[in-house]
Amino acid sequence: MRITIARYAGFCFGVRRAIDITFKVRQKNPRKKIYTLGQIIHNPQVIEALKKRGIGIVHDIDDDRLKAGNIAIVRAHGIAPDKKQILQSRGVEVIDAACPMVLKVQSIIKKASKTADLVVIAGDKDHPEMDAHLGIAGDKGVVVENVEDARRLPQARRISVVAQTTFGVATYREIISVLREKCEVLDVSDTICRSTIDRQSEVRDLAKDHDVFIVIGGKDSANTKRLAEIAAKENRRVIRVEDPEQLKEATIPQTSQVAVIAGASTPHWVIEECIEVLKSTHTHAGIENAVLNFLSATPLLPSLGSLGIAMASLVFCGQRYSWDVLLTVFFLALASTGPHRTPRQWPLWAVSTGIATSLGLLSAGLTGGLLVIGISLLRPLIDVGGVADYLRSIYGLVVFVLISIITPLSLERSSIAPGVFVLAAYTAVHYLGVEILLGLKNMERDAIIGRMSLARYIHEEHSIMLLEYAIMGLALMLFLSFPLKIAPALAYGLLPPLFFLAKGIDFYHEQVIFDNRMYTIYVQSLWVIIPAMGLLWKFTMM
Structure with a gap:
């Protein structure tokens, strides 16, 4: 499939x-x-x-x-x-x-009603948009649903024609052709929304090499209905669903070429959940889903990032790698980072904390063990308390810095070099950048369920601008830190994750829709680059 x-x-x-x-x-x-x-x-x-x-x-x-x-x-x-x-x-x-496009149509109708003898509104007579348009057109307004309706209109000297913003492009053109024969002057306004035109055109293109169309959207949605009609006219099998549960009942052959389309009123997360259900029906989907669920729902990837930051902090302070310290950081991060805890994840927290505490005792004695226990208890506080989500992001950053920078330097009893402050700035931008990107991706869902993520709290446009400037400023800082002898050359190894972090903004701008788990994994996997650079440094520079 x-x-x-x-x-x-x-x-x-x-x-x-x-x-x-x-x-x-x-x-x-x-x-x-x-x-x-x-x-x-x-x-x-x-x-x-x-x-x-x-x-x-x-x-x-x-x-x-x-x-x-x-x-x-x-x-x-x-x-x-x-x-x-x-x-x-x-x-x-x-x-x-x-919608601003609807207001634009109303403005055109208002002007046309003063000059035209007849204002034709092409669209579905029962669509709610029509009530507003007819209210402005007054006695001159008339709804035309199809070519037959247009042919029944009386002759007039001047006719002005507009279309419902979600009307069919092909039908509108046919109506215009008929109206040209009905008057001396025809004022044509292109009022079909650009989004509607693009969607309808894309369905026709997809129909060339796809035999099954999954059309996701409300049963009362006019634009969703139109997309289904276009696919059906291309002699393709059409399956209309409103939610993922309905898709589970569909039988789709494994050899099918499936196109997933959705109306303008369908939330992205509903589309993504439908895609997840669709993939689960694939013959070889079991292992793939298991891997995606594991990587997206566990703290493994950010824990590897914490390990990488710890490696960098030791290098920035002129220390050699101490693997008992690095493993302490990894297991402490496994206990205290990642997504919100569920009852099933508490055993992971307990086991990881126990291992980290044991390693802390071995590397730095009682002081190290107490440090690990103290930091590990910070996570339950945030999970149990009813803290706002945007504050949870800030709190998570503080915990991440404590684990990744303060813990390894404390266990090694190392003094803090100036480069550590550059590393702390990088950690803040990377961590909050991940939070913002995930918040942007889930903006629609968060707005509807009332979750105030960091991206929503800052505001969509402001958070993107802030992240872009932070990435550019930090990249310049890292680039200059080695020539200025503030940090070792390992600082250059922190530049690739910033590039891919910026690429995540492009994904958002392009409104690329795919499995939400895959997007989460993409963003979180950027942490893995850092320990990889740390290992490269060990084998080439140490």
């Missing part, structure tokens, strides 16, 4: 904006009653998350729940101006989360 994931699958800009606005409104108004005017987007997972956060849905502006002082959020599809004014006159605070 070959699986191809559509490049343009998942949330579009307008949907992400609507969701972000909705959850920020809840965050700023924890005690107010908040309602969305219809489903904020057509996706069951998002609607369920809204419900859990106390955000209700009303389908009529005359709903008794909309009282003065309450908040009504306009969904991505927009609202008719008269309805908005009615709500505001009743003392309801209206927050507009309409």
Whole structure:
């Protein structure tokens, strides 16, 4: 089975904006009653998350729940101006989360209604976006769903035509051709969202060499339905699902060429979970899934990074490698770093702490053992306490520095060289960079479940800019540290992980969707480069 994931699958800009606005409104108004005017987007997972956060849905502006002082959020599809004014006159605070593309269409319709004899809106008459458009067009507005509807229109001197932002490109062109025969002047506006055009075009391209299409999205989503229709017209097998559980029921031959596509209202994490289910059905998926689960869910990779930083700290201070000290650091990191603890992982913490304590006693006596025990107890404190996620990232960095730099130098009773401060700066950028990248990757899920990651706390654009500047500044610092005799040449070995850390930002910008476990492993595996450089240093320089 070959699986191809559509490049343009998942949330579009307008949907992400609507969701972000909705959850920020809840965050700023924890005690107010908040309602969305219809489903904020057509996706069951998002609607369920809204419900859990106390955000209700009303389908009529005359709903008794909309009282003065309450908040009504306009969904991505927009609202008719008269309805908005009615709500505001009743003392309801209206927050507009309409997609900017929808607002652009409304602006075009408003101008066209002053000059054209007829304003044709190509789209689905039952789509919520239409209600807002018709409210602006007034008596001149008419909905055209297909070519037959266009042919039934009366002759007019001047006609202006726009399209629903998620309408079919091919159908819109056919309607325009018919309208040219209906008037003397035809004003055509290209109002189909660029994201919609790209998705529909990609389906046609994928249909050339794929025989099965997995279409992920809400059953009420117009753009998801359109994607399925296009794939079906290409005589391909189409399987529509809303969540991973539905995909488990599908029977797909192992020889299939599978394309995974999704509507603009489908969260990335739902797509990734569907891909994970799809891969699990593959004949040889057992070992692959076991490896991915192990590497993404255990602290092995950051522990190897801690080992590498410890090696670098000894070199920066002119010390030779002491393997009992390095193994102490590794097992202490195994106990105190990595993802949130679950009940099954506590035995790992206990065993790793016991081994690290024993090694600490052997290398530095009672003082070393007490140091190891003291640091190892910091992890349970953060896991048991209800600490905000962005503070957990800062706390984790402090623990990581204590394990990777302070512990080996303390056990070796080494003085601190100036280069150690450069190493500490590198550790901070690398550790927090990993936290930011994982936060960016899971931004949609975190916004919906209410998790305030470091990336969300700083803000998406600011966190990216901050990380980019930090990487560039640190790279310059490392490059100059050896010529300035601040650090040994091993400082150059810390540059490759920074390059690949920056590449992680590119992955985010490109909105590459793949197994979330693989992205986690990619980001965390950058730690492994450091002990590799440390070993290279041992065999070539020591």
